[in-house]
Amino acid sequence: MKSFEIPEMYRSPLITAVKQKRKEEDKLKKDFSPTLLDFGTLRIHLARHFGFCYGVENAIEIAFRTIAENPDKRIFLLSEMIHNPQVNADLQSYGITFMQDTYGKQLIPFESLTADDIVVIPAFGTTLEIEEKLRKIGIQIEKYNTTCPFVEKVWNRSEQIARKDYTIVIHGKPRHEETRATFSHASFYAASIVVKDMNQAIELGKYISGDIRDLQKIGVVNQTTMLASDTQAIADHLKQVMIATYQPAPDQISARFADTRDTLCYATNDNQSAVYGMLETKADLAIVVGGYNSSNTSHLVELCEEKLPTYFIRDESKLLSKEEIEHFDFHHKLEKNTKHYLPEKTPVDILITSGASCPDAIVERVIKRLKSFFEG
Known part of the structure; x- marks a missing residue:
């Protein structure tokens, strides 16, 4: 590695x-x-x-390299790069300014940015809407994107199954930066919904049983920092609901429920x-x-x-x-x-x-x- x-x-x-x-x-x-x-x-x-x-070290390397290579430019972070107070304070001490707080509240308006500014995307990633705002200003985002590769893996898997008409169920905390970003990327391609825990998954299962169109084919992905056992339990529960509702043959289960275990973060x-x-x-x-x-x-x-x-x-x-x-x-x-x-x-x-x-x-x-x- x-x-x-x-x-x-x-x-x-x-x-x-x-x-x-x-x-x-x-x-x-x-x-x-x-x-x-x-x-x-x-x-x-x-x-x-x-x-x-891996994702955190990747983000830290990019952020400090950006500071070293651009001493005369204004540098912004969309929000906390990672959830550690020392690292975020260190970045601020080098002159980086945070544009939003952890929950997406705007601290620095996008209108104050210019094409000469640098905006670093944090390890959690960001929404497609914010990416588009930055591009319209003329800001180059690809070079300063610290999104964790394992978060991007979740987005890519979501896109793959969405293109096959699966609805995306995201196990995550609705207000967390990564979950907001994953919802934005997933919902661009297909109907998507966030469940916080098993109780919400059970409630969602009741709607599946009601034969709602957008829930006839589903796949479960997760915010990469959730408990892996919780994500697996939610996926197992929803899979059983799909089997009970649609009674597919054993070799046809994947036509109703996509296997997404490969999105769990190592x-x-x-x-x-x-x-x-x-x-x-x-x-x-x-x-x-x-x-x-x-x-x-x-x-x-x-x-x-x-x-x-x-x-x-x-x-x-x-x-x-x-x-x-x-x-x-x-x-x-x-x-x-x-x-x-x-x-x-x-x-x-x-x-x-x-x-x-x-x-x-x-x-x-x-x-x-x-x-x-x-x-x-």
Whole structure:
């Protein structure tokens, strides 16, 4: 797989060494057990896969190269490039201006742009409508497009089945940038609908049973950061509804329900599988590191919460002391303060993972901060 040039400030000698050793020992990526960092009174169990994925590293490389090559031009990002506060703050410190917030609210009007400006499309991609606006202004978007290749794979697969008259069902969060972009691309070619979860998929199934024209042939694709198991469960449910409704012969099921399993993102699968593997280790608590508006990170938190106390933190500064932690409750969208989060025992076993947009350097700083609580 291609390697990218990303700033050293995001890299970690410790994490790089750990990942390289695991890669050499497990070339086929079949071992999802965590890596043990044994500090005596503290034992850290690092997930097998975590941190920057291919799409994120690709986006960071393009963004920083754009800055370096265009010192005299105005550079804009359509919105946050990835969902990590440090990376986005770093880009702003180099003079990049965000045109929209995460939810699409306009911060800088398109009318203020000129053909001499540069607009970087974030890793989530953007809608066809926004692409057309930028082209009409005369802005070249292809050179500065950081859309993740695995997001584009979803768009391409959607187009393929849409051209065969399938309606596209998108499993995603309706307000997420990637889902909005995927809906725009898919709906250009065919009727499309977004379902957020299984409850909405079940409701959609009732309309399928009603023999609505646009639901006689369907295919399910997803926002690439959703839980892979949830997407598969939704696809399986809708497939069974189609079979029950239309009763196709076994070799004719694909005429009603398109197989789209090939759109699931490898990094999402790897990171989620690594969490499942990590959770087989007995531990006292889990810490998940990443941006609070990061979809893929919140799903890792969700998996950990099912098994043990879990704390979602942005960086090491949230580890206030050995007795106190500030962490994010993504269910209620607020930060909480918890005391006595570390047990009064030794050794303390902590599971650690991070989202696909979290720099390894932050994870290393979290480990060092935890280690400092057990020294002396």
